[in-house]
Amino acid sequence: MKSVISYPCRGKWGRADYRGNCSGHVIKDLLELYRPRTFLEIFAGGGTGFEVARELGYIDSAHLDLNPKWGGWNALKDEVPVSAEFIFCHPPYYDIVVYSGEVWGHAHEDDLSRARDYEDYIRKLNIVHRKLFDSLPIGGRLATLLGDCRKKGIYYSIIKDMEFIGSLESHIIKVQHNLTSSARKYRGFFIPIIHEHLLIFRK
Numbered sequence: 461m462k463s464v465i466s467y468p469c470r471g472k473w474g475r476a477d478y479r480g481n482c483s484g485h486v487i488k489d490l491l492e493l494y495r496p497r498t499f500l501e502i503f504a505g506g507g508t509g510f511e512v513a514r515e516l517g518y519i520d521s522a523h524l525d526l527n528p529k530w531g532g533w534n535a536l537k538d539e540v541p542v543s544a545e546f547i548f549c550h551p552p553y554y555d556i557v558v559y560s561g562e563v564w565g566h567a568h569e570d571d572l573s574r575a576r577d578y579e580d581y582i583r584k585l586n587i588v589h590r591k592l593f594d595s596l597p598i599g600g601r602l603a604t605l606l607g608d609c610r611k612k613g614i615y616y617s618i619i620k621d622m623e624f625i626g627s628l629e630s631h632i633i634k635v636q637h638n639l640t641s642s643a644r645k646y647r648g649f650f651i652p653i654i655h656e657h658l659l660i661f662r663k
Contacts, residue, residue: 461489465658466635471508474514478506480557482605485632486658487512489613490603498545502592503550504530505559526571527564535588536570538597547592551603554581554616556609578616586623588651595624596663601629607636607656619657 463484470476473484491499501509504523513521522542524533533541535551552559552573560574561567567574572588575581585623593602602625606618634656 461495461632463631465489467477468639472507473511475504475506475635479563480552480559481506482508484508485514486605487548488516490548491518491546492518494546494601496544496601498542498544500524500540500542500544500547501534501549502547502588503552505550509548515586526560526568529564534565536584540591543595543597543600545597545600546602547596547602549586549589549592549602551585551604551606552620553607553609553642554578554611557605559584578621581598582618582621585618589623589650591624592663593663598663600663602626602661602663603630603657603658604661605634605658608653610653619659624661626661626663628659629662630658630660632660634658 467485469485470481471484474481487501491512499513499518499521501521501523503511504510504525505527510521510523522544523530526532526534528603555573555575557563558573560571572581572584575584589602589604596602606619609616636654
């Protein structure tokens with residue numbers, strides 16, 4: 461793994477049709493790099509992390525999401541049930557994809573993708589990150605994958621506005637592929653966003 465990663469093929473893991481799903485290669489490469497004894501995935505979504513973990517032999521890994529399929533775990537209100545050496549977090553990118561009530565189930569007030577505005581989203585994201593980081597043992601790592609977004613002409617840099625915690629060990633740029641926005645025609649000066657940020661914090 462290097463400071464820029466690119467996976468044109470998302471891999472065989474999880475549901476390819478689950479909106480906002482992360483490439484399993486990201487999780488696989490992180491687990492093979494750090495080789496943690498215990499692994500926790502937050503925002504388990506389309507099941508990618510679960511399938512990668514099982515393939516690599518993590519039979520006791522934990523995968524949590526507000527989606528009832530993954531236990532209905534509320535990232536804002538519920539305690540982190542395990543203390544894992546490595547946590548992978550792939551939260552919604554503001555409201556780019558609205559999950560509860562659209563991708564699955566009914567609308568939920570604590571769904572980060574349903575935050576009332578950007579400031580509310582950042583506040584809630586900080587709560588989640590802090591909770592996850594606090595659950596780590598000393599030396600543990602929290603990896604969070606986040607994307608920039610643009611709404612009504614305003615560019616939102618989530619990593620610029622969120623709170624940084626612990627020690628930032630790595631900042632990796634992930635190239636995005638097969639985006640629906642790539643097929644659109646835009647007027648004027650417009651630079652499409654085709655990257656994400658993978659931040660790794662160490663406790």
